[in-house]
Amino acid sequence: MTNIFKLLAAAGASLLATTAHAAVLTLTPGVLAAQPGQTAGWGFTLHNDDADNYLVITGTEFSLPPLSSFGSYVDLLGPRGLLVLAPQASLSEGYDALLGTGLGEFRLDAAARGRLDGEVRLHYLLSTVDPTSAAFDPDAHIVSFDASVSAQAAVQAVPEPASWALFGIGAVLALMVSRRRSA
Template sequence: MTHTLKLLCATAATLLATAAQAAVLTLSPANVGAYAGQTTGWGFSLFNDSTSGYLLVTGTDFAPGAPSAFGSYADLLGPRADWLVLAPMATWAEAYDAGLRTGLGEFSLAPSAAGPLSGQVWLHYALFSVDPTTAGFDPDRDTIRVDASIAALATVTAVPEPGSWALLLAGLLALRARRRA
């Protein structure tokens, strides 16, 4: 119950914060899964709903911070050499691709990971009155906001290996046979 209440409060806070932000973030998909020891990730769609500001993505993270026993999150947007800048009222969408290193971020599940881990993927950005990649850009004059963030609910699930399902099924059949005897 406490975990559910925390997620509901976080969702409400995110919805209220979204109204004051210049971005709308949608994960695609919001719920991802992989076998323990493997990596999975999120694609995304980002809409800059500002009518006059240019949105510059500065990075992403996953919260709550992943317990080391479950795995680790890696930002795929912040480290890029080419900045992701959205003009006013523009949208950018990108699928997750581990080989191309595209998408919002990825999660490497620990070999011992089991079950789901729910949290929020946070996208951090700055907002400027002109395109920050142009020659005339002046950060002192053109900055609207440097520390904005938007979040989307996300879940990463460690999917049991097919062999684990077979062992579980064998155990259940043995238990059923023992009860009949």
């Protein structure tokens, strides 16, 4: 009976070691700023701090309130196919709309106002063998199918320059009226 408990404890420790893996995700920039109707995107750095397993990116998502009228998110990593980070490796990539690089992009609705706070979540799986190698067997080498890491993110709707001009004109007029009344 003692051997069964030892075997269960070893299996539990092995499972905890696998789930203790932590990838580190950093967004650049953390806050996107764009005018309503425009698209902006995040670059990123992802570090696989696992010393034994390969990290395979499977996709990203941005948390949005249900039926958000602020805009829509597009995952740029998932559709690109097999992106693999070796153990202890990092991947950095800037956002470029023309090349389709970066983590993801956000298209603000024409009526977007203010700021939307949330998080970007990157999904990945872990494998004991490089998935691009001929020796890879998904049934034998994948140790975690659905892991994820997230980073705080926000999208800021910036008023158009014409709107700023109107605010400026309004402020000047208010100041003139205020001075005229006090004189």
